[in-house]
Amino acid sequence: TQLLEQSPQFLSIQEGENLTVYCNSSSVFSSLQWYRQEPGEGPVLLVTVVTGGEVKKLKRLTFQFGDARKDSSLHITAAQPGDTGLYLCASGYSTLTFGKGTMLLVSP
Amino acid sequence: NAGVTQTPKFRVLKTGQSMTLLCAQDMNHEYMYWYRQDPGMGLRLIHYSVGEGTTAKGEVPDGYNVSRLKKQNFLLGLESAAPSQTSVYFCASRTIGTGETQYFGPGTRLLVL
Numbered sequence: 001t002q003l004l005e006q007s008p009q010f011l012s013i014q015e016g017e018n019l020t021v022y023c024n025s026s027s028v029f030s031s032l033q034w035y036r037q038e039p040g041e042g043p044v045l046l047v048t049v050v051t052g053g054e055v056k057k058l059k060r061l062t063f064q065f066g067d068a069r070k071d072s073s074l075h076i077t078a079a080q081p082g083d084t085g086l087y088l089c090a091s092g093y094s095t096l097t098f099g100k101g102t103m104l105l106v107s108p
Numbered sequence: 109n110a111g112v113t114q115t116p117k118f119r120v121l122k123t124g125q126s127m128t129l130l131c132a133q134d135m136n137h138e139y140m141y142w143y144r145q146d147p148g149m150g151l152r153l154i155h156y157s158v159g160e161g162t163t164a165k166g167e168v169p170d171g172y173n174v175s176r177l178k179k180q181n182f183l184l185g186l187e188s189a190a191p192s193q194t195s196v197y198f199c200a201s202r203t204i205g206t207g208e209t210q211y212f213g214p215g216t217r218l219l220v221l
Contacts, residue, residue, distance in 0.1 A: 033209075041215070042198050042212030042213055042215055043198075043210075043212050044212070045209045045210070088150065088151065094156075094158060095141070095153055095156055095166065096210060097153075098151040098152075099150060100148065100149065100150035101150055
């Protein structure tokens with residue numbers, strides 16, 4: 001089973017700040033997914049990255065897949081309170097292994 | 109479409125009691141999953157199913173049983189609840205294929221006293 005390490009575990013910032021969270025593994029990812037989970041709800045898929053070096057943008061969110069496909073990052077520009085939530089990375093074929101997540105709190 | 113629904117939303121059990129959590133999806137997905145989420149532990153897979161009539165163990169299957177008698181439903185059973193099973197349980201489903209989206213239900217909060 002592939003182990004996914006996410007950092008930081010917790011991040012508290014002010015509205016308007018930029019931030020980056022990371023997902024790393026000791027083995028190669030076949031593909032990697034990023035989910036966001038808002039308080040009291042189930043996770044919702046943000047993006048899937050497949051190709052090494054791939055960069056995907058979703059409004060103010062930029063996802064990058066490492067060239068060696070062992071790491072990924074999520075960068076948020078000008079964070080807003082609505083970005084508050086648990087950000088999870090996951091990888092796998094028929095089943096997914098999830099990282100423990102980064103809890104992001106954006107204060108007004 | 110309702111997507112993935114879970115019943116009940118919240119339940120309190122006494123140690124030793126049994127219960128069944130119901131997951132239903134209306135997207136005609138082949139794969140269905142049960143996870144538990146505990147503080148600091150992330151999402152851990154309990155059991156999953158790759159099709160009607162099939163089930164398989166995940167990372168933390170002990171103390172749970174599952175059934176997939178109909179394609180749209182996936183049941184999670186606790187035969188004799190223990191305080192260690194206090195958690196939030198999520199069901200998910202997805203279609204066949206690599207990198208496909210897992211769609212999650214809203215969760216069931218279970219407290220075992």
